[in-house]
Amino acid sequence: MRTSDFDFTSPLNLLAKFPIQERDESRLMIIHRMNQKIEHKSFKDLHEYFEEEDTIILNNTKVFPARLFGNKEKTEAKIEVFLLRELDSKDRTWDVLVDPARKVRVGNKLNFGFGLTGEVIDNTTSRGRILQLNFNGTHEELIKKIKELGKTPLPKYINRQPEKNDKERYQTIYAKKEGSVAAPTAGLHFSKHLLKKLEIKGINLVEVTLHLGLGSFLPVEVEDISKHKMDSEKCFINERTCKIVNSSIQKKKRICAVGTSSMRAIESSVSSNKNLNPFYGWTNKFIFPPYNFSIANSMITNFHMPKSTLLMMTVAFAGFDLIMEAYQIAIKEKYRFYSYGDAMLIL
Known part of the structure; x- marks a missing residue:
């Protein structure tokens, strides 16, 4: 595929310059890959789509005031x-x-x-x-x-000075390992209350660390996307996370990567038998269509910029036609876009 295939008219009026008051009050588009069905929910409804022993993978990186x-x-x-x-x-x-x-x-x-x-x-x-x-x-x-x-490193397209609230809101509530210059934005929607609901339901919450640089957000400047080179980013996956994820794989449970960074982390360390291995190092993994995913069978992600590597990964996971249709619906329904925007759950 070509970079120009991933272009669309960017909805500047839908660009979220500020976070909403409550994290889990963001809107959530549910995309069902099997039957092409699209639902409109609130992020606080996320627990309804997971069952006991399913696993959700969170990126616990923490944003550095860069x-x-x-x-x-x-x-x-x-x-x-x-x-x-x-x-x-x-x-x-x-x-x-x-x-x-x-x-x-x-x-x-x-x-x-x-x-x-x-x-x-x-x-x-x-x-x-x-x-x-x-x-x-x-x-x-x-x-x-x-x-x-x-100062808090808000993305340039937000086009405003950081405010006091940004120091806390441009950070996931489970951020632990400092080292990112950009937030893993799919995780910004989780509240303590929602995480507790998921835990009570018996859903596994595991963590990986991928320290985000700016490489994921830089424009792809070549038309042939296979020639684009990602910047390397530090990545850590411990044995506990691998054990829980691999158990869910064996039991054929739902495994959800929260954000493109979590997805990139787990796809950077896959064994020959399609299990997750511990990993401590650097990854420059670039995921674009066509691509066969090995670990996660569901994914949470925000609405991304045109021609971005983030959009390319999302298309690789859910299919070009379905995601492009979802984006047009999101624009029509006035979903909020980009870092402080709304999210989609792809099943």
């Missing part, structure tokens, strides 16, 4: 720095994106205030730089200072 604002030495030009990942804790070097990129060159020094400065030591891409941070303190104190100064 957006810093500094000034160039001498010119005082304001520069936005997006911390993607720490490269070397000893040298305090980071892989970053800068904006405006045209003003940031190798050798430039940036001042973030409160004793935190940085020097650009290399270029990586048109917007990418290697930044060496300088701070008079331990590594732990440096990270603490970054968290104090950093």
Whole structure:
């Protein structure tokens, strides 16, 4: 398939710039792959579609306050720095994106205030730089200072400054392992009350960790999608999760990946007999149609941007015609789109 096949008119009026008041009050479109039926529910109704010993897989990554604002030495030009990942804790070097990129060159020094400065030591891409941070303190104190100064890394298309509420709402309630620069947004809809309902019903809730970079959200710039390269992201799957998931596979129970990140994590570590293996490393798995999924037989995901890798994975899971029809229905029914938007459950 071609990248242009995944294009549609983006509903700017339906772009969710703010989270709704209650997490589980989001709308939930139910998509049945077998009979092509589509239902309209609330996310708080999710438990109705699962039974005892079914398994739901959650990505427990935690969003890092990755957006810093500094000034160039001498010119005082304001520069936005997006911390993607720490490269070397000893040298305090980071892989970053800068904006405006045209003003940031190798050798430039940036001042973030409160004793935190940085020097650009290399270029990586048109917007990418290697930044060496300088701070008079331990590594732990440096990270603490970054968290104090950093802002919630809301997606650019939200087009507003982060507010106090975003620090909590642009984070799942089960977030534990810090390392993402973007939220696993399908998980934002879960409330403590809903998780308790699922537990009481005897549904297994297991966790994986996949630290999201920006690679999943960057546009696909080649027409032949098989030539697109995903950025590598850290991924961890423990033995307990594997044991529970594999038991559900053997019992032919429902296994649901919450979000494209959870799906990418589990599909990155599949054994020859189609079971889930423990995994500790990096994955650049890119899932696009056609693709045979090995672990999950259901999936929760939000409504994504045109031509995105997230939409491509969703189509691979549910089929092109069904998902494109669902998106047109979502636009007609005024579902909210993107990170703070509504969700779909694909069965």
